[in-house]
Amino acid sequence: MFQQILIAALFSMLQFGTPILIAGLGGVISENSGVVNLALEGIMRMGGFFAVVGAYYTGNPWLGLALGIGMGAVMGLLAAWVTVSWRGDQVVYGVAVNVFALGGMTYLLQLFFNTTGHSPPVSSFSSGVVISPTFAQGLLVFLVVGLTYAVVSWSMARMKRSNAKKTLILTAVIGLPLGIAFSFFAPAREVVFGAFNKQTIFVYFALILPFLLHFLLYQTKWGLRIRAVGENPKAADTLGINIYVIRYACVILSYVFGAIAGASMSIGQLDIFDNHMPAGKGFIALAAMIFGKWKPLGTLAAVLFFTLAGVAGDLIQGLSTTYPVLASIPRGWLNAFPYMLTLLALAGFVGRAVPPAADGIPYEKGEK
Amino acid sequence: MSRPKARFSYSNLLDLLVPIVSILLGLIVGMILIAVAGKNPLGAYGAMFSGAFGSINSISEVIIKTAILTFTGLSVAFAYKVGLFNIGAEGQFIIGAITAAFLGHWIHLPGILHIPVIMVASFIMGGLWAAIAGWLKVTRGVHEVISTIMLNWIAVYLVENWLVTGPLSAVKATGSSDAGTPIIDGSAMLWRFIAYPPDQAGRIGLLVVIFLVAAIVAHYILNRSPIAKATNLILSLVVGAGVAALSSIAIFQWQYGIPGDRANIGIFFAMAAVAITFILLYRTVTGYEIRATGFNQEAARYAGINIKQRTILTMFIAGGLSGLAGMLMICGTERRFPGVFPGGYGFDGIAMALIGQNSPIGTFLASVLFGIIRGGATSMQLPPYEIHKTFADIIQGSVVLFIAANNIIRYLLMFPFKRKGEVD
Numbered sequence: 001m002f003q004q005i006l007i008a009a010l011f012s013m014l015q016f017g018t019p020i021l022i023a024g025l026g027g028v029i030s031e032n033s034g035v036v037n038l039a040l041e042g043i044m045r046m047g048g049f050f051a052v053v054g055a056y057y058t059g060n061p062w063l064g065l066a067l068g069i070g071m072g073a074v075m076g077l078l079a080a081w082v083t084v085s086w087r088g089d090q091v092v093y094g095v096a097v098n099v100f101a102l103g104g105m106t107y108l109l110q111l112f113f114n115t116t117g118h119s120p121p122v123s124s125f126s127s128g129v130v131i132s133p134t135f136a137q138g139l140l141v142f143l144v145v146g147l148t149y150a151v152v153s154w155s156m157a158r159m160k161r162s163n164a165k166k167t168l169i170l171t172a173v174i175g176l177p178l179g180i181a182f183s184f185f186a187p188a189r190e191v192v193f194g195a196f197n198k199q200t201i202f203v204y205f206a207l208i209l210p211f212l213l214h215f216l217l218y219q220t221k222w223g224l225r226i227r228a229v230g231e232n233p234k235a236a237d238t239l240g241i242n243i244y245v246i247r248y249a250c251v252i253l254s255y256v257f258g259a260i261a262g263a264s265m266s267i268g269q270l271d272i273f274d275n276h277m278p279a280g281k282g283f284i285a286l287a288a289m290i291f292g293k294w295k296p297l298g299t300l301a302a303v304l305f306f307t308l309a310g311v312a313g314d315l316i317q318g319l320s321t322t323y324p325v326l327a328s329i330p331r332g333w334l335n336a337f338p339y340m341l342t343l344l345a346l347a348g349f350v351g352r353a354v355p356p357a358a359d360g361i362p363y364e365k366g367e368k
Numbered sequence: 369m370s371r372p373k374a375r376f377s378y379s380n381l382l383d384l385l386v387p388i389v390s391i392l393l394g395l396i397v398g399m400i401l402i403a404v405a406g407k408n409p410l411g412a413y414g415a416m417f418s419g420a421f422g423s424i425n426s427i428s429e430v431i432i433k434t435a436i437l438t439f440t441g442l443s444v445a446f447a448y449k450v451g452l453f454n455i456g457a458e459g460q461f462i463i464g465a466i467t468a469a470f471l472g473h474w475i476h477l478p479g480i481l482h483i484p485v486i487m488v489a490s491f492i493m494g495g496l497w498a499a500i501a502g503w504l505k506v507t508r509g510v511h512e513v514i515s516t517i518m519l520n521w522i523a524v525y526l527v528e529n530w531l532v533t534g535p536l537s538a539v540k541a542t543g544s545s546d547a548g549t550p551i552i553d554g555s556a557m558l559w560r561f562i563a564y565p566p567d568q569a570g571r572i573g574l575l576v577v578i579f580l581v582a583a584i585v586a587h588y589i590l591n592r593s594p595i596a597k598a599t600n601l602i603l604s605l606v607v608g609a610g611v612a613a614l615s616s617i618a619i620f621q622w623q624y625g626i627p628g629d630r631a632n633i634g635i636f637f638a639m640a641a642v643a644i645t646f647i648l649l650y651r652t653v654t655g656y657e658i659r660a661t662g663f664n665q666e667a668a669r670y671a672g673i674n675i676k677q678r679t680i681l682t683m684f685i686a687g688g689l690s691g692l693a694g695m696l697m698i699c700g701t702e703r704r705f706p707g708v709f710p711g712g713y714g715f716d717g718i719a720m721a722l723i724g725q726n727s728p729i730g731t732f733l734a735s736v737l738f739g740i741i742r743g744g745a746t747s748m749q750l751p752p753y754e755i756h757k758t759f760a761d762i763i764q765g766s767v768v769l770f771i772a773a774n775n776i777i778r779y780l781l782m783f784p785f786k787r788k789g790e791v792d
């Protein structure tokens with residue numbers, strides 16, 4: 001009984017968290033290079049819609065996803081042109097995209113599908129990936145190792161002893177045996193199997209992405225450049241880094257992630273575009289990014305936490321038959337909880353969140 | 369009072385041209401989208417603008433939308449003056465609305481007191497909600513864009529998913545099965561242009577207020593131009609009388625109003641708010657200090673202005689203005705906090721302030737324009753155009769997009785003059 005509830009909760013956590021995590025990481029990459037991306041909500045909407053359009057006309061969800069990504073890239077290019085090259089106000093631009101997407105996708109929905117409710121079903125990824133118990137076992141090892149890596153690198157940063165090699169060695173020494181031990185523990189295996197069976201490919205993408213981004217930002221020279229541009233563009237410029245190339249790349253990537261996040265809702269979880277999408281998920285992603293202190297692994301942790309609050313409603317409903325006192329918690333409080341927590345985090349009550357120093361400031365070459 | 373004459377320059381003209389060109393370009397983007405769909409863009413726009421003035425009912429909707437947009441727009445514009453970007457107008461709007469819905473039903477006062485009490489309460493509650501962001505900004509260095517976004521969602525969820533469906537729901541209060549909060553008392557309802565309640569003394573009082581406000585606004589505006597004091601006085605009295613005369617037509621025809629017509633005196637409140645914020649910002653010491661803080665914080669600090677206190681105060685007033693927008697929606701239009709809340713006015717307020725270049729009068733003009741566009745957009749839903757009313761969002765979004773890209777527009781407008789270098 002309890003295992004069943006746990007599996008159901010984890011399953012919906014993964015579903016709920018995937019778009020938020022992907023979009024949040026889009027925010028991370030953009031803001032680390034010093035460009036605020038408030039447009040995530042709008043870009044998720046656009047990406048989600050065009051993915052459905054692509055899948056509808058080609059009958060192939062992969063081509064749909066490609067169209068969504070293409071749309072995201074084009075929008076990202078436009079955003080970079082206006083906010084990076086022409087130093088337009090990034091916040092105002094984000095607001096504009098959100099409003100435009102709201103009306104624009106409704107208009108296109110009517111144009112393409114002659115409705116303002118939701119599109120007809122298209123071929124999608126929503127049936128999910130059926131996994132084998134062996135795969136679940138491997139996944140469990142991956143999850144434990146990944147978690148260990150996150151904890152190790154966090155605590156090493158905390159002790160100001162960040163060292164890539166030591167982190168990897170420690171992870172291998174602690175995480176691998178732990179993961180393998182866990183993978184022979186039947187209940188854990190069953191829970192992982194239950195939670196991941198028939199999840200969409202986006203879930204796997206979302207699980208790998210934070211680690212990829214973490215590697216990119218903190219272990220490669222490009223990551224160093226991105227962070228340099230976000231913290232002190234003038235110094236970076238002096239050292240011969242092309243600010244514009246870095247920011248263009250990051251903004252476009254950010255919009256592409258936003259579009260993938262949108263597609264993970266429309267042709268991932270479902271097989272339609274609903275006119276209410278993404279229903280504020282872009283803003284939760286923004287909150288997660290801040291709560292995660294503009295860091296990929298931090299964002300992962302924040303999303304895990306937010307999704308817990310998000311599915312807590314379902315969980316509480318499931319448990320309220322056994323524990324009636326839980327039923328008295330109003331849904332509104334559960335909904336608002338992640339945001340309250342973010343606000344507290346921002347205020348410095350739950351760990352201080354400091355954005356990259358040059359976040360939101362347009363850069364002009366040769367400026368004094 | 370003698371002021372240095374504003375030096376005319378093309379650069380000054382550009383400040384005025386940028387929003388106008390942005391609006392035109394936004395409208396053109398909309399036309400292109402309509403044309404792409406194989407429909408007649410001019411015909412559709414014709415339907416939209418004539419639809420906005422096609423019937424008493426639609427004019428009434430335009431007036432309602434203009435009034436609410438003006439308040440949320442002023443809220444954003446006001447905060448901008450101290451250098452803060454108030455994305456949280458939506459949350460403050462919702463907080464003001466639920467305050468009005470609560471006080472409208474749960475306290476009982478005579479008509480002459482009920483509305484003022486609700487107005488003050490909605491102002492304070494919306495103001496406090498925004499002041500949280502101001503306080504976080506000055507004491508904790510939290511960027512107001514992020515904190516107000518969070519406050520928005522907290523307000524949305526706590527009000528819509530808890531208060532309205534729980535403790536304050538009509539089901540709990542009166543046992544009716546209606547969604548939303550119970551209907552507010554008659555004394556809490558703003559007078560619509562159909563008579564309610566039949567109160568002649570109130571109408572005459574209102575006319576006097578309108579006269580005074582219009583005269584004072586005209587006086588202050590004329591005061592900026594180099595004309596004699598006596599002429600100024602006479603002119604402002606004339607303007608005040610004219611405005612009062614025009615509004616008296618509306619006021620005394622209320623009893624002949626057409627049912628279904630929801631327009632109410634909120635529009636006068638909105639005009640008064642424009643005048644008051646204008647005077648507060650440009651004709652008082654506090655306003656000067658607020659603008660000085662927004663212009664150059666360090667210089668303002670050096671001049672002895674209490675930056676922290678001014679910032680929190682500005683956010684409080686800005687939030688209060690949004691709170692009043694919520695009050696207008698509840699007491700004027702909806703008369704309850706409905707189960708499905710027609711929100712979005714707070715977010716639209718951002719666009720109004722940006723398009724109005726953050727000036728009270730510009731914001732009002734933008735609100736009138738988008739009141740018309742939003743009111744008329746419903747007419748495009750009919751055949752032969754069948755364009756959903758959210759088309760207004762497309763226009764609004766593209767206009768703001770062009771405002772964000774104002775450097776490009778400035779560059780293009782400067783092009784004929786072939787000036788090199790900076791365009792400021």
